[in-house]
Amino acid sequence: MSVETHCRIVGYVAMELLARLPKWLRESLFPIGSELIAATHDVGKVSPTFQEKIHCDINKPLGIINPNWTRRSGTILV
Numbered sequence: 001m002s003v004e005t006h007c008r009i010v011g012y013v014a015m016e017l018l019a020r021l022p023k024w025l026r027e028s029l030f031p032i033g034s035e036l037i038a039a040t041h042d043v044g045k046v047s048p049t050f051q052e053k054i055h056c057d058i059n060k061p062l063g064i065i066n067p068n069w070t071r072r073s074g075t076i077l078v
Contacts, residue, residue, distance in 0.1 A: 003046050011039025 014035040018026055044050055052065040 003042055007039045007042060010041065011035050014038035 018030060018035060021030075048064050052062055055062045
């Protein structure tokens with residue numbers, strides 16, 4: 001499944017879940033646009049820096065981003 005498809009599904013599920021809440025609860029806990037925030041929660045995972053971080057964590061670096069360069073440029077692998 002692509003990240004785009006995953007994000008769309010999450011957004012639709014969030015819309016449905018929010019619609020099922022009582023209005024008073026939905027309005028007090030979830031700002032307008034909450035379904036968009038849910039839908040876009042994984043967009044950063046397509047970042048080469050994020051992918052490199054994940055692969056470095058399992059000792060299988062991709063070699064697409066030099067971790068030393070990212071630290072110098074301010075894009076720290078967190």
